[in-house]
Structure formats: structure tokens, C-alpha cells
Amino acid sequence: MKSIINPKREDWSVLLQRPTQKVENLEDTVNQVFDDVKRNGDKAISKYTQLFDGVILDSNIVTRTSFEKALKEISTELKIAINRAKDNIEKFHLTQKTEKVEVETTQGVICWQEKRPIEKIGLYIPGGTAPLFSTVLMLAIPAKIAGCKEIILCTPPNKEGNIANEILYTAELCGITKIFKVGGIQAIAGLTFGTETIPKVYKIFGPGNQFVTVAKQLATKFGVAIDMPAGPSELLVVADDSANASYVASDLLSQAEHGSDSQVILVSTSKDLIEEVQMEITKQIKELPRKDMAEKAISNSKFIYLESDEDAMDLINDYAPEHFIICTKNEDFYLDNIINAGSVFIGNYTPESAGDYASGTNHTLPTNGFSKSYSGVNLDSFNKSITFQKISKEGLINIGNTIELMAEAEGLQAHKNAVSIRLKDILPGEVGISNIENQ
Amino acid sequence: MKSIINPKREDWSVLLQRPTQKVENLEDTVNQVFDDVKRNGDKAISKYTQLFDGVILDSNIVTRTSFEKALKEISTELKIAINRAKDNIEKFHLTQKTEKVEVETTQGVICWQEKRPIEKIGLYIPGGTAPLFSTVLMLAIPAKIAGCKEIILCTPPNKEGNIANEILYTAELCGITKIFKVGGIQAIAGLTFGTETIPKVYKIFGPGNQFVTVAKQLATKFGVAIDMPAGPSELLVVADDSANASYVASDLLSQAEHGSDSQVILVSTSKDLIEEVQMEITKQIKELPRKDMAEKAISNSKFIYLESDEDAMDLINDYAPEHFIICTKNEDFYLDNIINAGSVFIGNYTPESAGDYASGTNHTLPTNGFSKSYSGVNLDSFNKSITFQKISKEGLINIGNTIELMAEAEGLQAHKNAVSIRLKDILPGEVGISNIENQ
Numbered sequence: 027m028k029s030i031i032n033p034k035r036e037d038w039s040v041l042l043q044r045p046t047q048k049v050e051n052l053e054d055t056v057n058q059v060f061d062d063v064k065r066n067g068d069k070a071i072s073k074y075t076q077l078f079d080g081v082i083l084d085s086n087i088v089t090r091t092s093f094e095k096a097l098k099e100i101s102t103e104l105k106i107a108i109n110r111a112k113d114n115i116e117k118f119h120l121t122q123k124t125e126k127v128e129v130e131t132t133q134g135v136i137c138w139q140e141k142r143p144i145e146k147i148g149l150y151i152p153g154g155t156a157p158l159f160s161t162v163l164m165l166a167i168p169a170k171i172a173g174c175k176e177i178i179l180c181t182p183p184n185k186e187g188n189i190a191n192e193i194l195y196t197a198e199l200c201g202i203t204k205i206f207k208v209g210g211i212q213a214i215a216g217l218t219f220g221t222e223t224i225p226k227v228y229k230i231f232g233p234g235n236q237f238v239t240v241a242k243q244l245a246t247k248f249g250v251a252i253d254m255p256a257g258p259s260e261l262l263v264v265a266d267d268s269a270n271a272s273y274v275a276s277d278l279l280s281q282a283e284h285g286s287d288s289q290v291i292l293v294s295t296s297k298d299l300i301e302e303v304q305m306e307i308t309k310q311i312k313e314l315p316r317k318d319m320a321e322k323a324i325s326n327s328k329f330i331y332l333e334s335d336e337d338a339m340d341l342i343n344d345y346a347p348e349h350f351i352i353c354t355k356n357e358d359f360y361l362d363n364i365i366n367a368g369s370v371f372i373g374n375y376t377p378e379s380a381g382d383y384a385s386g387t388n389h390t391l392p393t394n395g396f397s398k399s400y401s402g403v404n405l406d407s408f409n410k411s412i413t414f415q416k417i418s419k420e421g422l423i424n425i426g427n428t429i430e431l432m433a434e435a436e437g438l439q440a441h442k443n444a445v446s447i448r449l450k451d452i453l454p455g456e457v458g459i460s461n462i463e464n465q
Numbered sequence: 466m467k468s469i470i471n472p473k474r475e476d477w478s479v480l481l482q483r484p485t486q487k488v489e490n491l492e493d494t495v496n497q498v499f500d501d502v503k504r505n506g507d508k509a510i511s512k513y514t515q516l517f518d519g520v521i522l523d524s525n526i527v528t529r530t531s532f533e534k535a536l537k538e539i540s541t542e543l544k545i546a547i548n549r550a551k552d553n554i555e556k557f558h559l560t561q562k563t564e565k566v567e568v569e570t571t572q573g574v575i576c577w578q579e580k581r582p583i584e585k586i587g588l589y590i591p592g593g594t595a596p597l598f599s600t601v602l603m604l605a606i607p608a609k610i611a612g613c614k615e616i617i618l619c620t621p622p623n624k625e626g627n628i629a630n631e632i633l634y635t636a637e638l639c640g641i642t643k644i645f646k647v648g649g650i651q652a653i654a655g656l657t658f659g660t661e662t663i664p665k666v667y668k669i670f671g672p673g674n675q676f677v678t679v680a681k682q683l684a685t686k687f688g689v690a691i692d693m694p695a696g697p698s699e700l701l702v703v704a705d706d707s708a709n710a711s712y713v714a715s716d717l718l719s720q721a722e723h724g725s726d727s728q729v730i731l732v733s734t735s736k737d738l739i740e741e742v743q744m745e746i747t748k749q750i751k752e753l754p755r756k757d758m759a760e761k762a763i764s765n766s767k768f769i770y771l772e773s774d775e776d777a778m779d780l781i782n783d784y785a786p787e788h789f790i791i792c793t794k795n796e797d798f799y800l801d802n803i804i805n806a807g808s809v810f811i812g813n814y815t816p817e818s819a820g821d822y823a824s825g826t827n828h829t830l831p832t833n834g835f836s837k838s839y840s841g842v843n844l845d846s847f848n849k850s851i852t853f854q855k856i857s858k859e860g861l862i863n864i865g866n867t868i869e870l871m872a873e874a875e876g877l878q879a880h881k882n883a884v885s886i887r888l889k890d891i892l893p894g895e896v897g898i899s900n901i902e903n904q
Contacts, residue, residue: 118570127562139560251835279882381852392646414809427546429823447715447749
């Protein structure tokens with residue numbers, strides 16, 4: 027746990043450097059699997075499922091029986107919890123619906139913008155030790171609200187060839203029933219090219235390990251969109267003497283338990299608080315089942331003291347954290363001035379885990395500084411905006427000359443002609459470009 | 466000009482295939498320039514400007530004098546035209562502003578979403594025979610409305626080392642004054658890494674040739690976002706007997722003059738109209754200065770007859786055109802059912818060139834079938850959505866157990882603990898997970 031007192035501005039970029047992710051060396055493997063899946067479809071998928079997941083499946087497709095088994099086996103209290111989270115996530119994403127916007131820019135020229143759902147999407151849910159059913163909620167709920175027609179979920183099978191009950195229950199609760207027991211690179215390749223069983227999709231969402239990340243990047247080369255580039259999860263807390271050190275420590279640890287490459291940063295205008303938080307971490311970390319992972323992440327964590335809120339704010343916007351917790355007296359200052367962050371948590375009773383599970387906000391967020399240019403997953407991630415325009419004869423009289431002059435100046439005569447040919451019919455008296463100043 | 470009568474559904478994908486773009490062979494060159502610019506900054510930029518643009522510049526930076534010269538030399542009528550276009554584009558993009566959305570998902574749990582501008586962006590404007598000043602309007606106006614702080618424009622110099630007056634005039638009109646005389650791969654590399662003169666940006670916008678396209682794709686690997694993947698421009702017109710064949714022909718030709726790889730498609734439920742349009746094209750094409758280019762594009766164009774509007778609609782959504790013109794009696798059917806298109810033009814007096822220049826909609830649109838998953842450039846292209854949440858003690862009591870149960874089920878004990886440690890203080894009587902059914 028390293029404390030840094032008043033670092034100089036010129037040292038911020040080195041201080042806040044994220045661990046370098048080397049992706050180049052994975053590209054060969056990813057290219058090879060893509061090539062194979064493109065050529066051999068399900069046969070290749072089976073091969074890699076056997077190779078990477080260590081299981082031979084009769085079929086990729088999750089059966090009705092598995093859904094029913096999941097429904098039976100999950101405890102009532104977990105079901106209630108998942109249902110409550112679903113309600114909140116639904117409420118929040120429903121507020122993000124937008125209506126068509128329309129304006130008559132010039133008399134007779136009506137322009138509008140409408141949203142349409144992306145028709146076919148793929149959701150990737152990682153496997154591993156814990157079933158990330160919360161991510162099913164975060165992706166499936168806005169996809170359903172947007173109205174995506176075909177929603178495909180891929181997730182790797184365990185050694186017994188099964189998918190966790192929690193994932194199946196949550197998926198079905200959200201109305202997703204096309205689930206494939208396929209993980210890793212081969213899942214992304216399957217969604218990219220389509221196979222005999224897996225449909226080709228237009229956009230792929232969801233987290234994953236480095237292989238999945240590189241595979242998603244490669245998918246974009248084949249015309250498939252992705253939600254965002256991924257990196258290790260991260261949390262930055264800004265806190266002063268008004269914060270509760272044990273709460274701050276618990277938030278930093280909740281981030282640290284994700285993995286040894288998680289990023290954990292505390293920025294404070296109080297040296298005392300930094301010290302207290304460090305003591306609390308030492309105390310709390312002992313109790314954690316994922317202690318080893320958390321310890322590694324904490325050993326790379328940064329505790330940064332800065333004298334002014336202004337400096338702290340600049341440093342935070344420079345870093346552009348995925349998760350940003352504000353526990354300070356003057357929270358309004360930080361709320362007004364935060365520009366680069368994925369999701370913001372305010373006050374002593376708003377732990378990051380609330381947003382990870384159940385408050386309603388989405389937990390699929392830009393890491394690795396991408397909050398400088400990317401939004402987290404939201405309703406519009408599942409929509410496209412289309413523009414429309416309808417021009418009347420009068421409208422074309424009003425803007426026709428403007429178009430003709432600009433097209434002429436860009437050397438695009440046929441663009442001009444598409445207007446002139448119409449204007450000649452509407453205004454048979456005029457010849458060529460009429461005098462714009464007479465309009 | 467090939468007419469296809471009632472093509473079978475299974476043949477649509479081959480019929481509508483776009484010309485393959487081979488990008489692999491450009492990657493070596495692009496990688497090399499990126500590497501050089503990353504290492505050697507402006508020195509490398511100068512080298513490539515000399516190599517690719519054939520000019521040695523004293524400085525990359527456009528001077529005050531050049532702006533003043535542009536202001537003097539552009540004709541008053543073109544200035545008026547550009548100003549009118551600007552007004553319309555501004556009006557339309559202003560309607561796209563959205564307010565903060567907020568909801569109390571559970572009592573005491575307040576979640577909201579707000580947009581913040583991307584702070585630093587780069588606009589790329591291609592050079593070449595004609596100065597594409599209209600693209601300056603399309604990118605600079607929404608960037609200014611969004612509130613982007615640093616807007617950098619890069620565009621290649623001509624052989625005399627100058628930038629077209631129209632580009633300089635339009636840029637200054639839109640409030641862009643940081644212009645660099647740098648084009649091609651080296652411009653994208655400069656914006657990606659930053660040099661002594663060119664600032665590093667977070668997102669790059671704008672069209673370009675294949676080199677620029679590959680360079681933008683490479684930029685994403687270095688953490689820079691881009692507006693969208695690019696491809697040759699394309700237009701699909703659906704028209705029936707109510708359409709005016711000469712207008713339809715003029716629209717198809719306005720697309721065809723962009724280049725020999727432009728895509729031009731007419732879909733019609735009237736064989737007579739197809740024939741008339743073909744005759745009109747033969748007549749109109751003779752007069753065009755860019756006749757050679759247009760002829761090549763027209764020779765690859767498709768004129769597709771289909772018996773029903775339903776079939777036509779399915780084919781159009783399959784193709785996902787960048788530009789889509791509707792000139793049919795039952796335009797409402799197409800408006801209601803179009804899902805995949807960049808921008809839609811309705812009726813006999815709405816030529817595509819209106820949207821290219823002056824009606825108000827944006828002309829930076831998804832090509833190559835990307836309208837299945839991408840929006841055209843719009844106000845939100847320059848914004849990010851950030852989510853916020855503030856939970857009261859009461860709120861945490863209400864959703865705390867839900868979070869604890871879900872975190873526990875995902876095996877993330879520290880996530881659970883961040884809630885438990887707070888609940889223990891708020892509800893000192895309770896121990897561990899309280900009975901969720903008692904809430």
C-alpha cells in the first residue's frame with residue numbers, strides 16, 4: 027500500500043499508469059480459431075470446447091429441461107433478490123427511452139431522428155469459478171427494452187458440460203431462451219460468422235478474459251460491432267475526513283477481490299483518512315476468501331494525498347476511472363466537474379457493489395481510461411439512430427440554391443444536378459443557379 | 466446496368482454483395498508510419514507529408530493569415546450558402562440534446578444518467594481534387610454543440626502547401642481554429658500519439674481513403690475511439706410508378722459520381738419505372754464532368770424488380786443501405802418498417818444531396834451494411850453517458866440484502882462485505898443477511 031504525498035502534475039501519468047496489457051501474442055491463436063470456425067462451423071466449435079473447456083458435448087444448445095432444473099434448484103431468497111435487481115435495472119433503463127425528435131430546419135424541410143433496435147445481438151457471459159448472472163441482467167434487460175429481435179447468449183460449459191443454474195434462471199427471467207454452451211474465442215467466432223446452430227449477430231456484448239477481448243476486437247474486422255474495449259476493472263475513491271474509513275476500505279477491497287490486475291486508488295485531501303483506510307484494509311482483508319487476489323491488487327494500489335479538491339479533480343479526470351466513489355463534504359464540486367468516469371457513487375451509503383448488482387445502473391462500464399471517449403452500456407447501446415427528411419416543393423425552392431452552390435464548389439456536378447433537375451420543373455422560368463440573394 | 470427480375474431470397478446475399486475491400490495489404494505501411502510518428506513525432510510527420518503529399522512545409526500549423534485570405538477570397542454567395550447550411554445543421558443537431566434522466570428505483574436509491582462531452586477530439590477532412598468543406602460542417606457543428614473543449618482538424622496540404630479556402634472558411638465559421646496541414650496515415654498517427662505540435666485526442670472522426678480507414682482502425686488499438694468503420698458510399702432507391710424517373714436517375718447518378726466503387730441500387734415494383742430510369746441515366750450521364758467514374762459505378766449498379774413491397778422491404782433491410790430514398794405511393798409502409806439504414810429521404814423533392822449539404826441531417830453515415838449496428842454521426846457521437854447514484858441509509862436497508870445475496874452467489878465476499886459493514890452500523894441489531902422475506 028503505497029502512499030504518495032502531493033505528486034507533481036508531470037508525474038501523474040506515470041503514477042496512474044495501468045498495467046500494460048500485451049495482446050499481440052494472443053492474436054495468432056485467436057486468428058486460427060476464427061479461421062477454423064468460419065470454415066468448419068459447429069465441428070470447429072466442438073473441437074475448441076473440448077480443448078479449452080475440457081468437455082465433449084452432444085449438443086451446444088441448452089435444453090428446456092435445464093431451464094426447468096434451474097428454476098427448481100435455485101433458492102427462493104436468491105430468486106427474490108434477482109427479481110428485485112431486475113425491477114430496478116428495468117426502471118432505470120426504461121427512463122433512458124427517447125422519443126423521435128423533429129424540426130423544420132427551413133420552411134418545407136422537415137428532418138427527424140428515430141431510434142431502431144439492433145435486430146440481432148450476442149451476449150457473452152464468462153464462466154469460471156463464479157457464475158456471473160448479474161451480467162445477464164445488465165445486458166439482457168436493456169436489449170429487451172430496446173426491442174432487439176434475436177438475442178443469443180453464449181457461455182462456456184463447466185467440466186460436466188453444464189451451465190450454472192443462476193445464469194439459466196436469470197436468462198429465462200429476462201426472456202432469453204437461446205443459450206449456447208460455448209465459451210471463449212470460439213463463442214465470439216461463432217457469433218461473428220454464424221454456424222449450423224449459432225446465429226450470426228450484428229453486435230456482441232459482454233466481458234471476458236484476454237482471449238475474449240482480443241476475439242471481440244477481431245470480430246470488428248468482420249463487420250460485427252462490439253460494446254466497448256475491455257480491460258481489468260478499477261475503482262477510484264475520493265474521500266476526506268467526512269468519510270468513514272472502514273466503508274472506504276470495504277469498497278477498495280471489493281474492487282481488489284476481482285483479480286490481481288484490478289486497479290484500486292484512493293485520492294484524499296486528508297492524510298489521516300489515508301492512514302485510517304490503510305489500517306482498516308489490513309484488518310478487513312484477513313477475513314476475505316479471495317484474500318490472495320485482493321492482496322496482490324492492494325499491493326499495487328495507490329493512496330494519493332493532494333492538498334486541494336481542484337488538484338484532486340484534475341487528477342481524477344486524467345485517470346478516467348471506471349468506478350468513481352465520492353465521499354467528501356463538497357460532493358457537489360466533484361459532481362459538477364467530473365468529465366471522465368464510467369459510473370459515479372455518492373456518499374457514505376453508496377457502495378460500488380450496489381451498482382454492480384441491484385441499484386439499477388449498468389455495471390458494464392469503460393475501463394482502462396476509455397471513459398474519456400466511451401459510455402457504459404446503456405439503452406442506446408442496443409439502438410441505432412436513423413435520420414429522416416422530407417422536403418416539399420417549397421422546401422426545395424428554399425434550400426435548393428444552397429445545395430447547388432455547395433455541390434458546385436465541391437466539384438460534384440451530379441449532386442447539384444439532382445437539385446437543378448427538380449427546380450427546373452418547380453420553377454420553369456428560372457435557369458441554372460438563381461441568385462441566392464433574391465430569395 | 467443490370468436488371469434483375471424477382472431474385473430468389475436465397476440469392477439476395479450474393480446479389481447485394483459489396484465489392485470486397487482488401488485491407489490486409491495496407492496494414493504493414495500503416496503500422497510502419499504509426500511506429501515512426503510515435504517515435505519521432507513531427508519529424509516523421511514532415512517526412513510523410515513530403516513522401517505522400519509531395520510538399521515540404523515550414524510548419525504544420527495553419528496561420529492567421531491563411532484564415533484571413535480565405536475569408537477574403539470566397540465568394541459572397543458561397544459564404545451565404547455555407548452559412549445557411551450551418552444554420553440548418555445546427556438546428557437539427559440542437560434538437561438532439563437530451564436532459565439528465567433520473568429515477569428513484571427503490572425508495573432511497575436515486576439513479577441518474579447525464580451526458581458529458583468528449584474533451585479532446587480530432588476531425589479528419591480528406592484533401593484531393595475537391596475540398597470537402599461540407600464535412601467540416603457535419604463534424605464541427607455537433608462537436609461545438611456537445612461542448613468538446615479541444616477540437617483539432619487535420620487535412621492534407623496541396624502541392625503548394627496550402628489548404629483550400631473553403632475548408633478554412635468553414636472551419637473558422639464553426640469555431641475551429643486549430644488546423645494542421647497533415648493528411649493520411651500520418652495525420653491519424655499524430656492524433657493518436659500526439660506530437661510536438663499536434664495534440665493527442667480521445668476520438669477521431671471523419672472520412673478518408675483506404676489508408677485513413679486502416680489507420681483509424683489501428684488507432685483503436687492504442688485506446689483512441691473512432692466514429693465508425695468506413696467504406697465506399699452507397700444509395701438504395703425504392704420507387705414505384707408514382708416516382709419521377711428523371712429525378713430517380715439524377716439521384717442514382719449523384720451517388721455514382723463519388724467513385725467507381727460507389728454502390729447504386731434501384732428496387733422497384735414497376736418494370737416500366739426501371740426501364741425509364743435506365744433511359745434517363747443514359748441521357749443524363751453524358752453531361753457529367755465526372756462521367757468516367759459515374760459510368761463505372763453505374764455498370765456495377767443493380768436494378769431489382771420485386772413483386773411486393775414486403776419483399777422489397779426485406780431486401781432493403783438485408784442490404785442496410787447508407788442512404789435510402791423512398792419514392793412510392795405507400796411511403797408509410799417503408800417508413801414504419803425500415804430498420805437498417807443510415808439516413809432516409811422521402812418523396813420526389815428530397816434528393817440525397819439535400820442531406821449531403823444543407824437540410825440539417827448529418828452526412829457522416831454507416832456504409833458497408835454497418836447501419837445494422839451503427840448510427841450515423843449525431844450529437845451523441847461527441848458525448849459520453851455517465852451514470853450516477855446516491856443511496857440513503859433507508860435505501861441501503863431496502864436493497865442491501867439483495868446485493869448481499871447476489872454477491873454471495875457470485876462468490877464475491879468483499880462485494881457483500883461493503884454492504885454488510887454499512888448495514889451493521891445502520892441496523893446494529895441485525896446479524897448477517899437478514900431475512901429478505903421480512904422486508
